Amino acid sequence: MADSVGRQVDSINHATGKINRLKLFKRKELTKEEKQRLRKEKKQHKKNKKDDRGPPEKEKEKEKASVPAPSKPATQSPAHKAAPVPVNASASESPVAAEKPAKSKAELRAERRARQDSERASKQGKKEGGQQSTSSKPKATPNELQPVVKRLPDHVQVDDPVALKKLAKKLERQQVRQINIVMLCLLSDCCPLTDDGFIQVFSEITLHIPVTVIHPSIVRLGLQYSQGIIAGSNARSVALLHAFKQVIQDYSTPPNEELSRDLVNKLSPYISFLSQCRPLSASMGNAIKYIKKEISNIPSQCKEEEAKRILQECIDSYINEKIILASEAISKYAIEKISDGDVILVYGCSSLVNHILCEAFEKQRKFRVIVVDSRPRLEGREALRRLVKKGIRCTYVLISALSYILPEVSKVFLGAHALLANGYVMSRVGTSQIALVAKAYNVPVLVCCETYKFCERVQTDSFVSNELDDPDDLIVTRNGKTHLENWQTVKSLGLLNLVYDVTPPDFVDLVITDLGMIPCTSVPVVLRVKNVDQ
Amino acid sequence: MELQAVLMAAGGGSRMMDLTYNTPKPLLPVGNRPLIWYPLNLLERVGFEEVIVITTKEVQKALSADHRLKTDVKMRLDVVCIQEEADMGTADALRHIQQKIKTDILVVSCDLITDVALHEVVDLFRAHSATLSMLMSKVHEFTETVPGQKGKKKAGEQRDFVGVDVTGKRLLFMANEADLDEGLVFRKSIMRKHPRMLIKTGLLDAHLYCLKRSVVDFLVHNKSVTSIRGELVPYLVRKQFSKSLNSQNETEDSEKNQKQQDLLSTSKDEALLQLARERSCWNDHRGDMSEAYHGGKLRCYVHIMEEGMCYRVNTLAAYIEANRVVPKLFEDPPIHPGALVSERSLVGSDSIIGPLCQISDRTSIKRSNVGMSTTIKEKVKITNSIIMNGVIIEEGCNIQGSVICNNAVIGRGADIKYCLVGSGQHVEPEGENKIMFGNNNLDISDLFVYTMIVY
Numbered sequence: 001m002a003d004s005v006g007r008q009v010d011s012i013n014h015a016t017g018k019i020n021r022l023k024l025f026k027r028k029e030l031t032k033e034e035k036q037r038l039r040k041e042k043k044q045h046k047k048n049k050k051d052d053r054g055p056p057e058k059e060k061e062k063e064k065a066s067v068p069a070p071s072k073p074a075t076q077s078p079a080h081k082a083a084p085v086p087v088n089a090s091a092s093e094s095p096v097a098a099e100k101p102a103k104s105k106a107e108l109r110a111e112r113r114a115r116q117d118s119e120r121a122s123k124q125g126k127k128e129g130g131q132q133s134t135s136s137k138p139k140a141t142p143n144e145l146q147p148v149v150k151r152l153p154d155h156v157q158v159d160d161p162v163a164l165k166k167l168a169k170k171l172e173r174q175q176v177r178q179i180n181i182v183m184l185c186l187l188s189d190c191c192p193l194t195d196d197g198f199i200q201v202f203s204e205i206t207l208h209i210p211v212t213v214i215h216p217s218i219v220r221l222g223l224q225y226s227q228g229i230i231a232g233s234n235a236r237s238v239a240l241l242h243a244f245k246q247v248i249q250d251y252s253t254p255p256n257e258e259l260s261r262d263l264v265n266k267l268s269p270y271i272s273f274l275s276q277c278r279p280l281s282a283s284m285g286n287a288i289k290y291i292k293k294e295i296s297n298i299p300s301q302c303k304e305e306e307a308k309r310i311l312q313e314c315i316d317s318y319i320n321e322k323i324i325l326a327s328e329a330i331s332k333y334a335i336e337k338i339s340d341g342d343v344i345l346v347y348g349c350s351s352l353v354n355h356i357l358c359e360a361f362e363k364q365r366k367f368r369v370i371v372v373d374s375r376p377r378l379e380g381r382e383a384l385r386r387l388v389k390k391g392i393r394c395t396y397v398l399i400s401a402l403s404y405i406l407p408e409v410s411k412v413f414l415g416a417h418a419l420l421a422n423g424y425v426m427s428r429v430g431t432s433q434i435a436l437v438a439k440a441y442n443v444p445v446l447v448c449c450e451t452y453k454f455c456e457r458v459q460t461d462s463f464v465s466n467e468l469d470d471p472d473d474l475i476v477t478r479n480g481k482t483h484l485e486n487w488q489t490v491k492s493l494g495l496l497n498l499v500y501d502v503t504p505p506d507f508v509d510l511v512i513t514d515l516g517m518i519p520c521t522s523v524p525v526v527l528r529v530k531n532v533d534q
Numbered sequence: 535m536e537l538q539a540v541l542m543a544a545g546g547g548s549r550m551m552d553l554t555y556n557t558p559k560p561l562l563p564v565g566n567r568p569l570i571w572y573p574l575n576l577l578e579r580v581g582f583e584e585v586i587v588i589t590t591k592e593v594q595k596a597l598s599a600d601h602r603l604k605t606d607v608k609m610r611l612d613v614v615c616i617q618e619e620a621d622m623g624t625a626d627a628l629r630h631i632q633q634k635i636k637t638d639i640l641v642v643s644c645d646l647i648t649d650v651a652l653h654e655v656v657d658l659f660r661a662h663s664a665t666l667s668m669l670m671s672k673v674h675e676f677t678e679t680v681p682g683q684k685g686k687k688k689a690g691e692q693r694d695f696v697g698v699d700v701t702g703k704r705l706l707f708m709a710n711e712a713d714l715d716e717g718l719v720f721r722k723s724i725m726r727k728h729p730r731m732l733i734k735t736g737l738l739d740a741h742l743y744c745l746k747r748s749v750v751d752f753l754v755h756n757k758s759v760t761s762i763r764g765e766l767v768p769y770l771v772r773k774q775f776s777k778s779l780n781s782q783n784e785t786e787d788s789e790k791n792q793k794q795q796d797l798l799s800t801s802k803d804e805a806l807l808q809l810a811r812e813r814s815c816w817n818d819h820r821g822d823m824s825e826a827y828h829g830g831k832l833r834c835y836v837h838i839m840e841e842g843m844c845y846r847v848n849t850l851a852a853y854i855e856a857n858r859v860v861p862k863l864f865e866d867p868p869i870h871p872g873a874l875v876s877e878r879s880l881v882g883s884d885s886i887i888g889p890l891c892q893i894s895d896r897t898s899i900k901r902s903n904v905g906m907s908t909t910i911k912e913k914v915k916i917t918n919s920i921i922m923n924g925v926i927i928e929e930g931c932n933i934q935g936s937v938i939c940n941n942a943v944i945g946r947g948a949d950i951k952y953c954l955v956g957s958g959q960h961v962e963p964e965g966e967n968k969i970m971f972g973n974n975n976l977d978i979s980d981l982f983v984y985t986m987i988v989y
Binding site for chain 1: 536657660661662663802803806807809810811812813814815816817820823
C-alpha cells in the first residue's frame with residue numbers, strides 16, 4: 001500500500017496554522033486518531049469562536065479540518081514543483097491572511113492545542129512544525145488514508161475571493177493539482193473585472209503530459225470541451241459517457257478495496273477536472289448521478305470483469321434509451337405538429353431540433369425553415385449547413401431581424417439545455433428573447449427536450465447563476481479597427497458573455513418530451529415520477 | 535499511460551563530421567552538458583517518467599558512466615541498442631522497438647534543444663484525435679562566425695515547403711525542394727476542401743512527433759518506410775486527402791491483429807464517438823457542406839513556434855549557436871564550483887566553465903564555453919570559442935572564434951583563429967610553427983586540424 005515507508009506527509013491545518021506530519025507506517029492508527037483529534041479540535045473551535053468569528057470563517061475551518069486527505073497518490077517528479085508552488089503559495093497564504101485579525105486568540109488556542117498535540121505526538125511519534133509547507137502538501141499525501149472525497153460545488157460565485165479560495169482548497173485536496181492553477185485563472189478570467197491571462201488556463205491543464213492522475217481520455221475530453229470541439233448538451237453527455245466507459249475499461253480494483261466504492265471515488269477528481277474545463281451541463285450531471293448509482297449498486301461479490309461488463313452495458317443502455325430512442329420518440333410526436341406549408345423558426349444549433357426537422361423532411365412534410373443566429377457563437381451556421389445538406393429550404397437571419405421575420409412564421413421549435421423544476425427552460429442565450437417576441441406575435445413556441453435533461457434546480461432569471469464564456473469573443477474587428485481591443489484597461493468597462501438564459505413557462509406553449517407532449521408546468525410532476533421510479 | 539517517449543539518439547551527425555567523427559553526436563557537449571541531456575530535460579520537465587532511448591552501444595556505455603547525467607535525469611531510461619553498421623533509419627528503429635510500444639508515442643530527436651511548451655503539440659494531438667502532430671519553428675539566422683564558412687552561407691540547403699490551413703494548425707502539404715521537379719503540385723481534393731492554404735518556407739522541423747499507435751503498426755506492415763521525416767510524414771500528410779481513406783487500410787490492419795473482444799468494444803466506442811461528433815455543433819471549417827474534418831479520419835497537425843528557442847544541433851553552425859544561447863537558459867553558476875579559477879584570471883560573465891577545470895593566472899576568457907577537466911595555462915586569451923572536455927592549452931595561446939574538440943592539446947604560443955581542432959589532436963607550439971589561419975582565403979581542409987601538423 002505504501003509506496004515508501006516512512007515518508008513524511010504534510011497536511012495543513014489552517015485553522016491552527018500548523019503542520020502535522022504523519023508517518024506512513026503508522027497510518028492505520030493515525031487515520032482514526034487524526035480524525036478524532038480533528039473532530040475534537042473542531043468542537044473546541046466552534047465553542048471558542050462563536051463570539052469572535054463570523055460564520056464564513058467557521059465554515060472554512062470546518063471544511064478544512066474535516067477533510068483529512070486527498071484520494072490520489074502522487075508520483076511526481078520534483079520538476080513539477082515549480083508550477084504548482086507559486087500558486088499554492090498564493091492560494092494558501094491568502095486564507096491565512098484573512099485570518100490574521102483574529103490571530104491573537106487563535107495563537108493562544110494554537111499554543112494550547114500544540115501542547116496537547118505534543119503530548120499525543122510524543123506517544124505516537126508525530127512531529128510538529130510551526131510553518132506552512134506549501135509545496136510538499138499536495139504531493140506527499142498517500143491514497144491509503146481513507147479519503148472523504150467531497151464533490152465540488154457546481155456553482156461558484158466567481159467574484160467572491162473567499163469562495164474561490166475555498167474551491168482551491170478543495171481541489172488541492174482532491175489532488176487535482178494542476179487544476180487549482182487553472183481554476184484560479186479560469187474563473188478570474190471569466191469574471192470580466194479581472195485581467196488574468198487566458199493562456200495560462202489551458203497550458204496548466206495539460207502541462208503534465210503523461211497524465212497519471214487523470215485518465216488520458218478524460219484529459220482529451222476536457223480539452224475538447226474547453227476548445228468547443230464537443231459542444232451541445234447531448235454531444236457532451238455522450239462524449240462523457242464514452243470517456244467513462246474507457247475509464248471503467250482501464251480500471252483495476254486496488255487490493256482491499258471494493259469496486260463499488262473505489263470506482264466512485266476515482267471518478268470524482270475526473271469530474272472536478274471536467275467541470276473546471278467547462279461547467280457541467282444538467283444532462284451531464286444527471287448522467288453522472290446515474291453512473292454513480294449504478295456503480296454503488298454493484299453487488300460486492302461480483303467479480304471485477306463481470307462488474308465492468310455490467311457497467312458498460314448500463315452506460316450503453318442509458319445512451320440508447322435516454323438519447324437515441326428519446327430523440328426518435330420526440331421526433332414522432334413533433335412530426336405530428338408539423339403540417340404542410342409550415343414555416344418553422346429555429347434558433348441556434350440544437351441537435352434534437354435538427355434531427356426532428358430532418359426526419360420530418362424524410363416523411364415528406366412540406367415546410368421551410370428560418371434559422372435565427374446570434375453572435376458570438378454563430379452556431380446557426382452549422383444548423384443551416386445540416387438542414388441545407390438534407391435538402392430543406394432555409395432562410396438565415398440574425399436575431400436582430402427577428403421581429404421582421406416573425407409575422408411569416410407559423411411555429412417556433414426550440415431546443416433546451418435543461419428544464420428547471422419550476423418549469424423554466426434553460427437554453428442558449430437568446431432563446432428567451434425569441435420566445436418573448438413569438439408570444440407577442442402569437443406564434444406557438446414548442447420546446448423539445450429529453451427527460452434526462454430535467455433537473456432539480458430552480459432559477460427565475462439568467463443572472464443568479466450562469467456560465468461565463470470568454471469575453472474576448474465579443475470583440476469584433478471591422479474595417480481594420482478593433483474598438484474594444486483594450487477593454488481591460490478601461491476601469492469602468494466590463495464585458496459579459498453569458499452562455500445560457502432562462503425562459504419563463506408563460507412563453508412556452510408546449511414541451512415535447514419522450515414521455516409525450518406536456519405543458520411547461522408539468523415538469524415537476526415528471527421529476528417526481530422519475531424519482532419515484534428510481 | 536497516454537504517451538510513451540522515444541528518443542532517437544542513434545544518428546551519426548553526418549552534417550558535422552568534423553565534430554562527430556570521434557565523439558558520437560548525442561555526447562557532444564553543449565553548454566557543458568551532453569547534447570542528449572536537453573531533450574531528456576524537456577521530457578522530464580513536462581512529466582514523463584520513462585523514456586525509451588534508441589542509441590548505439592558506445593553512447594549507452596557513456597550514458598551509464600556519466601554520473602552527472604544520472605543525478606540530473608530522474609526518469610527511467612530504457613536504452614535500446616542498435617548496431618551502427620545496420621544504418622537504420624528512424625522508422626526502422628521504431629519497427630525495431632515495436633514490442634515495447636503500447637500506446638501513442640512521442641518521438642524526439644537527440645539534437646533538439648528547445649524551450650517549447652510541449653503541451654501545445656500534445657494538445658493538438660489529443661483534442662483533434664490526430665494521427666500526427668509535429669513541431670516546427672521559425673528559422674533563426676545564425677549570427678556567429680563559423681570556422682570553415684567561406685563568408686556567405688551556401689544556399690544549398692534544400693527548402694521545405696509546408697502548407698497549413700487558415701488556422702495555422704492543420705498540416706495540409708509538406709514537400710522538400712529536393713523531391714520536386716519544377717514546381718509545387720497540389721491535388722484538387724486539397725484545394726476543394728481547404729481553399730485557403732498558407733505555404734511557408736523558412737521553417738525548421740524540430741523532429742518532434744506525436745504519432746498514434748496505429749502508425750507504428752502500419753510501419754510494421756510496410757517495411758519500405760525507413761525514415762520518419764523523409765518518408766512517413768509526407769506520406770501521412772498526403773494520405774489525409776487520398777480517396778481511399780474511408781476504408782482506413784492502416785487502422786483496419788491493426789484492428790485485425792487485436793482480439794475479437796477488443797475489436798467489438800472499439801467498434802462500439804467508435805460508434806459512440808461518432809454519435810457525439812454528430813450531435814456536436816462544431817465544425818473546423820465553414821463554407822462548404824461537409825462535416826467536421828471533411829469526414830476524414832486521418833489528420834495531421836503542426837504547431838509552429840513563433841517565439842522561443844528551438845535549435846536542431848545537426849550542423850556546425852547550429853552547434854556553435856546553441857552553445858552561445860543555451861547557457862543563458864539555466865541558472866547554473868557560470869563558473870562551476872568544481873573549477874579552479876585563479877584570482878588573476880579574467881573570466882567574462884557570458885562564459886561558462888565546467889567542473890574540474892584549472893585556469894591559471896592572466897588568462898582571459900570571453901564569451902566562451904570551457905568544458906570539463908580542461909587545463910588552461912597562463913597568459914592565454916580565449917574569445918568566442920568552444921573548448922570541449924579534457925583539453926590542455928599551454929601558455930601564451932590565443933584562441934579566437936574556434937572550436938577545440940575533446941582531449942586536444944594546444945601547444946605553447948599557438949595562435950588559432952576561426953579554426954576547428956579535432957579530437958585528440960596536437961597543435962604544435964609556436965616556437966617551431968606559427969599557425970595563423972584566416973577564414974576567408976584558405977581552403978577548408980587547412981582549417982580543420984585532423985592530423986599532426988608537421989612543418
